[in-house]
Amino acid sequence: MTKAPSRRFVSGLALEDWWAVVIGLFLVAIGCLVFRAGMSLADVTATPQSWTSLAELRDQLTGDVSRYLVVGCTFLLLFTAAASGLGLRPFRFALAFVILLALAFVTLLIAAWIPVWRVGMGSPIIALCLGAILGNLIALPSWIKEGLRAELYIKTGVVLLGATLPLPLLQLAGPIAIFQASAIALATFATIYGVARFLGVNRQLSAMLAAGGSVCGVSATIAVAGAVRARREDISIATTMVVAWSLGMIILLPLLARAWYLPAGPAGAWIGSSEYADAAGFAAVQVYNGLLRGAPLMGSADQALWAFTLIKVIGRDMWIGVWATAVSVYAMLRWQTAEGGRLAPEQIWYRFPKFIIGFVVASTLIAWTSHAISVADYNHILGPRLIGPLAALRELTFSLSFLSIGASMRLRSLMPVGGNAFIAFATGVVVNLVLGFILSAVIFQDHWNGLNR
């Protein structure tokens, strides 16, 4: 048992979201201050460079070992503090984290090996596969599980992502992202819920499937599960459905985007509209960016990532609390599910994914640091000396997340789902894909194509 009495987790210190904000903003703030002082985070952080031979790799590692150690120790301290705040056992977490961190560096090094790099297999897919192999084929000791906090790592990565997303872009493209994501979410929610109810699926499971398939994957499923007082078995079915489709979409969406020659902006927006989990979406964008290298496609890797982030984080994640409240109001008025339950509009705030605050603040901090800098200096000085190192730290947190996801994904724990729930969800997937494609690649094509400008 961990030390987590019932009232403990209402405190912000026991929420992963706030720890992700603290860790992410700490790194961004340090980066900005160091830059303002005329130095650079690049002096103490390292990113694996592409390599072709073992001799080349050895030279690279020998030269960068001290910088890798600085990054490793900093991450170890920050994330162990977070683990302690969450009520996990810090010593066990630290042990597990050291192993995870070493594996994350290994995945980044593998992804930088030229033959792998040419295939376009980014570090997320490598980390996911490595984690899945370790989690399913090897009996991992129980203390390792203490370090598998995929959401903590991915949320920290999203905060760091804010530092690489220009604030003006957030202001200009945010409203369209919200409009597009909301339109798709409403249509998909209505489709899944309607089909599921028509096929006789119970109301709570229908609502969770609809939220998971339209709003934001497992996070929305969790939020709605609490709002409608869902049964444990139904939660397992809904989360399994979301996990299975999310994994499939990591490969399917980039391949379709590549096959249909979608430019980077619309492809990123489409992935943001149609992927269910943040982590899975980032992996899909990385796969697309890998495919982008050898293809005559228009746009940049940044453009795909920005479009994805705007749709997913600003357009979808931000509204989880609103959806949960709306569903709980509907449940209260129409189903009378929870005996003694009551409406709780305050959940709009309490269920709000707080890491989005960190994401926006990170973008603002970078805007503040770069406000007096010309575009040329931004590209040639700020980029390599501040944005680049923060992007490297982001990639490391994503690798930690994908390793955790792979290792947590025990095939035996997935519920056998099928029948009507599957049909309802699959129908919603089709509606989501088609609508997402029309809005991303047809109606708002120019908008998403113009993100670089």
Place this chain on the structure above:
Amino acid sequence: MSAGRAAHPRGVCGTCARFIADRPAIEAAIPTLAIFGSAYASVAWDDGLCGRWDAMRSPRDTCEAYCLDPIAAQGEGATPTPGAVSK
């Protein structure tokens, strides 16, 4: 950073012996929850798992099966019992 709520009064799910608020216990009871999600996330708010109804509940909900005695709660075949899922 605190949600700033008062302790749950007697009679609500939050003080019931069958209410599982422990985050690791919830993740252990629903293993797929932690793959792309987390019981420690904001979105989970302070929901817990009811050992009597085997369903998610708010600590502010009330129920006719309210029970203060942990031993009695375990003896009624609650599924899962707090002890059973928190290992």
